[in-house]
Amino acid sequence: MSIRNSFLALLASQPAHGYGLKSFFEESTGGAWPLNAGQVYTTLSRLERDGLVEAEGDSDDRRSWHVTEKGRHALADWYDAPVEDRSTRDELVIKVLVAVATGESNMARVLQTQRSATMQRLQEYTRQKMEADPRAELPWVLMLDALILRAEAEVRWLELCEQRLELQGTGGDRC
């Protein structure tokens, strides 16, 4: 629902045409979620189908979209309700749990591979955060904050898994 509702949010603040929504969405996410141009229009079609947005000019060239009253309600609902916990569907968690459940022989390697990758990402995010200007690139900085905190949590979880499974990490990739 992220793209859908994001479009709703922009259109509630001001009408826009498809391409504008694309730019807005990508800027909002600090460029971390690039959209395929086509996706903009499939998403708009679905919003229109559900009566949440309407097109202003029927012209072929630049259709201007605006939110309906129903759309405003849907947006308010989005903002009002806290996002549900989707961690139970997280691919990494599932992968590790399934590996445990099947008695996967390379358990230790799976955990270490992931930990290395996540720590490398962590370094890269941290580097980028130092280079970023919080005033000029607020979305990107907020995104980096999220990315970093998530990655840290992931590393901690992987270490916890190693402990609980009584696996000895090599420690070689710790820094």
Add this chain to the structure above:
Amino acid sequence: MSIRNSFLALLASQPAHGYGLKSFFEESTGGAWPLNAGQVYTTLSRLERDGLVEAEGDSDDRRSWHVTEKGRHALADWYDAPVEDRSTRDELVIKVLVAVATGESNMARVLQTQRSATMQRLQEYTRQKMEADPRAELPWVLMLDALILRAEAEVRWLELCEQRLELQGTGGDRC
């Protein structure tokens, strides 16, 4: 790909029929990801279509599935490659960033609503973790670890957002 690959993982450790896969998957995830029965068979059809699994008995009653050589490769690929970072698509992150980008007036409320909800979850997870037996319910305990670490990271991020946006949290829902 989680369900798909989880099925592959079980079938690589031993052949099974559809219902068995369902039970296995739900036990592996500590019951945190319940499957609709139908989903098992749609997933198996897709795996079969892609040549990753095959059905043993053509009987109507209890078809036994096993993994193919190609399926074993696919599984190895899954285990070998670290899971990509999907945090950039996280609904909460997007929601907050979009709210910031549109100058949403109720920014503070959105953040606080979410923080309250997440902290409540956190409490509930912590309570359940205390009640759980790590030896008898390892999957569920590992899942709870993940849930807790994620929730903690989420709370920290929300607080960081408040700071960066120079919003004063009420602090009333801190405990």
Add this chain to the structure above:
DNA sequence: CGACACATGTAACACGTTACATGATTTG
């Protein structure tokens, strides 16, 4: 002129999800 941003759209697909229909077997 050529590259790039602007601008719109269709068709097809991926995975996950639900509702629904059906029946056998086990257990209280």
Add this chain to the structure above:
DNA sequence: CAAATCATGTAACGTGTTACATGTGTCG
């Protein structure tokens, strides 16, 4: 006997994603 569990499947749908086709305007 009734309820729960075991067991299989289909049809339809949701969001997100890609590949593809098409064309205008602008700037170096």
